[in-house]
Amino acid sequence: MSQPAAKQGLFQRLAETRREPLSFTLDGRELQALAGDTVMTAVLSQSAQLRLAEFSGEPRAGFCLMGACQDCWMQTESGERLRACTTFLVAGMRLCSQPGVPHDN
Amino acid sequence: MTTERQVVIVGAGPAGIRATETLVRHGLRPVLVDEAPRSGGQIYRQPPAHFQRSKQTLYGRDAARAAALHDTMAGLLPHIQYFSDTLAWNAEGGQLDLLHPLQPQQRQSVTQPYTQLILSTGATDRVLPFPGWTLPGVFTLGGAQVALKYQGCAIGHRVVFVGSGPLLYLVAYQYAKAGASVAAVLDTAALADQVAALPSLMAAPGLLARGMHYVAWLRAHGVPLHGGIQPLQVLGDDRVSAVRWRDDRGEHTLACDAIGLGHALRSETQLPDILGCRFEFDALQRAWLPVRDAAGRSSVPGVYLAGDGAGILGAPAAEWAGERAALALLADTGHRLTPADTARVAQLERRLARAQRFRRGLERAFPFPTAWAAQASDELLVCRCESLTAGELRATARATGTTEINRLKALTRVGMGRCQGRMCAVAATEILAQCTGQPLSAVGRLRGQAPVKPIPFAAARPLAPEPPP
Numbered sequence: 355m356s357q358p359a360a361k362q363g364l365f366q367r368l369a370e371t372r373r374e375p376l377s378f379t380l381d382g383r384e385l386q387a388l389a390g391d392t393v394m395t396a397v398l399s400q401s402a403q404l405r406l407a408e409f410s411g412e413p414r415a416g417f418c419l420m421g422a423c424q425d426c427w428m429q430t431e432s433g434e435r436l437r438a439c440t441t442f443l444v445a446g447m448r449l450c451s452q453p454g455v456p457h458d459n
Numbered sequence: 460m461t462t463e464r465q466v467v468i469v470g471a472g473p474a475g476i477r478a479t480e481t482l483v484r485h486g487l488r489p490v491l492v493d494e495a496p497r498s499g500g501q502i503y504r505q506p507p508a509h510f511q512r513s514k515q516t517l518y519g520r521d522a523a524r525a526a527a528l529h530d531t532m533a534g535l536l537p538h539i540q541y542f543s544d545t546l547a548w549n550a551e552g553g554q555l556d557l558l559h560p561l562q563p564q565q566r567q568s569v570t571q572p573y574t575q576l577i578l579s580t581g582a583t584d585r586v587l588p589f590p591g592w593t594l595p596g597v598f599t600l601g602g603a604q605v606a607l608k609y610q611g612c613a614i615g616h617r618v619v620f621v622g623s624g625p626l627l628y629l630v631a632y633q634y635a636k637a638g639a640s641v642a643a644v645l646d647t648a649a650l651a652d653q654v655a656a657l658p659s660l661m662a663a664p665g666l667l668a669r670g671m672h673y674v675a676w677l678r679a680h681g682v683p684l685h686g687g688i689q690p691l692q693v694l695g696d697d698r699v700s701a702v703r704w705r706d707d708r709g710e711h712t713l714a715c716d717a718i719g720l721g722h723a724l725r726s727e728t729q730l731p732d733i734l735g736c737r738f739e740f741d742a743l744q745r746a747w748l749p750v751r752d753a754a755g756r757s758s759v760p761g762v763y764l765a766g767d768g769a770g771i772l773g774a775p776a777a778e779w780a781g782e783r784a785a786l787a788l789l790a791d792t793g794h795r796l797t798p799a800d801t802a803r804v805a806q807l808e809r810r811l812a813r814a815q816r817f818r819r820g821l822e823r824a825f826p827f828p829t830a831w832a833a834q835a836s837d838e839l840l841v842c843r844c845e846s847l848t849a850g851e852l853r854a855t856a857r858a859t860g861t862t863e864i865n866r867l868k869a870l871t872r873v874g875m876g877r878c879q880g881r882m883c884a885v886a887a888t889e890i891l892a893q894c895t896g897q898p899l900s901a902v903g904r905l906r907g908q909a910p911v912k913p914i915p916f917a918a919a920r921p922l923a924p925e926p927p928p
Contacts, residue, residue, distance in 0.1 A: 362616070364596055364698065364717065368637050370510050370611035390507040395610045402595050402698045409846035413697050415595030417843070417882065419602035419609075420501060421494065422583045422727075424877030424913060425843060439605075442507070 363400040364415055378447040379431075387443050394419065394426055394438035403451055404428055404438050465490045465540070466788065467555060467573040469547045469730060472500020473774045474579035474766025474781035476532050481785035483538045485794055490540045490571060492547050492557060498532045500581055501601060502774045505529065506609050517608055519633065520669060524775070549909035550576070550734050558914050566918045575761040575788050578730050579781055580768035584721035585885050587622070587831050591693025592720060593843050600626050600721030604633065613639035615717020619702050621645045621690050623825040624723035625670050631682065631719075632673040641682045642715045645704055647722070647828045649687035659820030662813050666773075685711075689834065693718060723825065724771045725885060731769065732907030734759055740900035743822050744771060746885075747904035753808050755784030756791075763788055776814035783807040832886075832893035841890060842883040844876020852887060853894040862895050864888050864902045877913055880905040 373388040380397055387396030394416055397404055403413035404426050416426030419439045426438040431448040466482055468475045471493035482489045497505040503518065503525040518525040535541075542559060549556035554572045584599035591597070598606070598614045600622060606612045617640045620631045627646060635641045660667040677684060687706055694701040694712070703712045731749035732738070737758035738747045749757055751764045763784040766777035786804055790796055796804075835841075837850025852873060861867050864874070864887065873887045874880030880887070884905045892899045910919070 364615060365606065365610075365612040366616050366639065367612050368607070368639060369512055369516075370506070372511075373509070390510060390610075392610060395606075395612055399612065404595075407593070407843075407846065412593065413595050414593065414843075415698075416598070417593075417602060418583060418599045419605040420583060421912070422878065422881045423599075423843070425882075427877070 362402070363398055364402050365395060365398040367399060376443055376445045378443060378445065378449060380449050381451055389443075391443045392439055393428065393436060393441045393443050393447070393449065396443040397428075397438065397449065397451070401451070405451055464553070464572040464574045466575045466577070467492060467571060468577040468579065469493075469555070470500065470579035470581055470766070470768065471495070471498035471532065471541070471543070472579060472581050472766060472777065473502065473528060474581075474768075474777040474784075475500070475577070476528055476535070477778045477781035478577045478579060478763075478765055478785040479535055479539060479781075480531050481782045482789070483535055485789050487789075488538060488540070490542065490573075491535075492542045492545050492555070492571070494544070494546050496544050498541075498543070499525065499529060500774075500777075501605070503528050504605065504608055506611070510611070512611070519636070521774075528778070546912060546914070547730060548911050548914050550730050551909075556909070556919075558910075558918055566915065568914070568918050575763065575792065576734075577755075577763045577765060577781070577784050577788065578757075578768060579764075579766040579777070580727040580730055582724040582726050582767040582771055583881055584626075585723050585725040586720060586882055587722050587828065587889075588835075588839060588841060588843075588883075588886055589621075589690040589692065590836070590839055591695065591699075593840060594693050594695050594699050595697065596695070596699030596717045597693055597720055598717070600624075600630050600719045601724075603717075603719035604630050607633060607637055607639075613637070613717070614719060615699070615715065616640060617642050617715045618717045618719060619643050619645060619713060619715040620719040621702065621704075622719075622721045623647045623828070624721065625821060625825065626721060626723070627719075627825075628670065628673040628677065631677055634719075635677065635680055635682055641677070643683040643685060643713055644677065645688045645690065645702070646684070646686045646825075647688060647690070648825045651687075652826055653824045656820045656824035659816055659823060662816035662820060666775075666817065689828075722827065723821075724767060725881075726770055727768050727881075729879070729907035729911040731757055731759075731762065731764060733909055733911070734762055736762060736764075738904065741770060742900070743819060745827055745899055746770075747900075753783075753811070754787035754804075755780055756787055761791075772811070772814050772818055776811055779807045779810050779814070783811065832889040835886075835890060841886045842873045842876060844878050844883070845872045847871055847873050847883075849886075849890050852890050856891055856894055862891075862897060862902065864891055864905055867891055868905060874905045879908065879911070 417423040421440045466489040514522040546558040584601045688704045691703040736749040765780040765784040839849045891902045
């Protein structure tokens with residue numbers, strides 16, 4: 355039985371992989387995704403969380419993917435809030451999965 | 460943005476598009492407002508324009524219906540005002556408040572007056588939580604489908620689908636066909652339920668055959684299907700690693716890294732609620748739904764309801780209901796209906812009645828697990844926004860004598876978080892009914908509130924006139 359590796363993302367790309375690459379950063383790390391990815395796809399295809407829940411501090415990765423559950427709100431480094439499942443990735447976005455945590459690595 | 464009073468349709472899914480088409484055919488130029496960037500609703504959702512999969516790949520046996528609807532929409536564009544990416548976040552006094560993208564990254568609220576409204580606001584998954592459901596890797600069934608259709612992704616590398624309803628098998632089938640590894644399908648309904656439902660499901664033999672095909676295909680391709688199960692727990696520290704369930708043979712654990720979860724669908728009823736439409740408890744759907752007559756008229760003059768947003772009937776029925784509601788609107792506003800229109804009205808109402816019979820069959824085939832609330836442990840997290848457990852809801856209800864869900868909301872904040880009850884209201888009302896020993900209908904429903912979804916505070920100001928240069 356294969357356990358996913360710790361660093362593996364949640365989402366698995368099955369189709370539409372020949373799109374233009376886009377660069378962005380997640381918690382200061384340079385990453386690549388594809389034009390037409392939502393922020394959620396860009397992050398979860400290489401990470402296992404989008405945010406930390408406000409009350410429990412537990413990791414969250416969204417839930418409904420259709421703008422209803424509001425459990426995928428992320429922040430950019432400049433403090434702008436965005437809903438990851440309904441926002442398309444833009445080249446150069448600087449995303450944080452843990453707002454307020456310094457990440458100058 | 461127009462400030463003229465127009466007929467406004469909210470929602471560009473199957474119901475909204477057919478309603479719009481019908482109004483345009485009778486010479487109107489309605490306004491169509493939709494939250495998504497492209498039309499089609501959730502079921503016929505279109506990926507971004509430069510994606511390449513065919514409609515056959517995206518929609519399978521629904522490809523022809525999807526293509527017809529998308530083509531209709533394309534033909535309507537010159538005749539309507541279409542606001543995509545636009546949230547109708549409030550409705551009052553003959554106008555809607557719309558959060559409209561002026562430029563990318565900048566949204567501003569504008570008011571849109573209406574003469575009449577057709578609300579086709581659709582549905583989201585009905586979710587019954589079980590321990591571990593907030594772990595990264597658990598998504599709704601509909602969400603799992605969106606990942607595939609809209610982004611070409613699976614929600615994981617080894618996926619288990621849990622819950623009940625026709626969507627459970629459809630999504631499992633779509634995933635397996637697309638090359639994802641489906642580790643199992645776990646259905647709270649038992650095979651005996653499906654057998655008992657066969658006579659009513661014959662009301663739509665085509666849909667029945669399709670559902671049976673998905674199940675047979677999954678079996679033939681070695682996907683384990685387990686019925687009559689009770690989900691026990693999602694295991695994992697900071698992401699899903701396995702799922703545990705119980706059936707009549709005992710307890711089972713299966714490794715997986717993702718779970719698609721859903722028990723049929725629930726209607727998005729906030730706008731009819733804010734508009735003051737009368738609601739009634741629907742025992743079949745275990746939900747308070749806005750009342751509509753056979754044509755789709757709500758209790759508020761000039762407000763019409765169509766599609767799954769006012770009670771779940773499925774996508775083909777949504778197309779009929781959209782057309783029917785538009786014909787009612789036309790008749791009510793003094794437009795002359797042709798004899799062909801009148802014949803069409805009778806045909807649509809017959810089809811919708813048949814869809815209701817099929818729907819009753821589906822409820823029998825995939826019954827709501829009524830023991831869920833009694834089985835839910837006090838530790839179970841019910842409200843994922845505000846982090847509230849079943850035990851906290853029960854303790855508050857008992858300590859305060861609370862018997863009504865809005866009072867429980869005031870006391871605990873359940874349903875007050877960012878999702879405004881979309882994800883937790885079903886579970887919270889079931890828990891309240893169970894712990895107070897009342898029928899579900901007696902605990903009421905969470906009232907809709909504007910804004911119906913979170914909006915930026917700055918955007919909620921009405922658009923100021925342009926300052927002089």
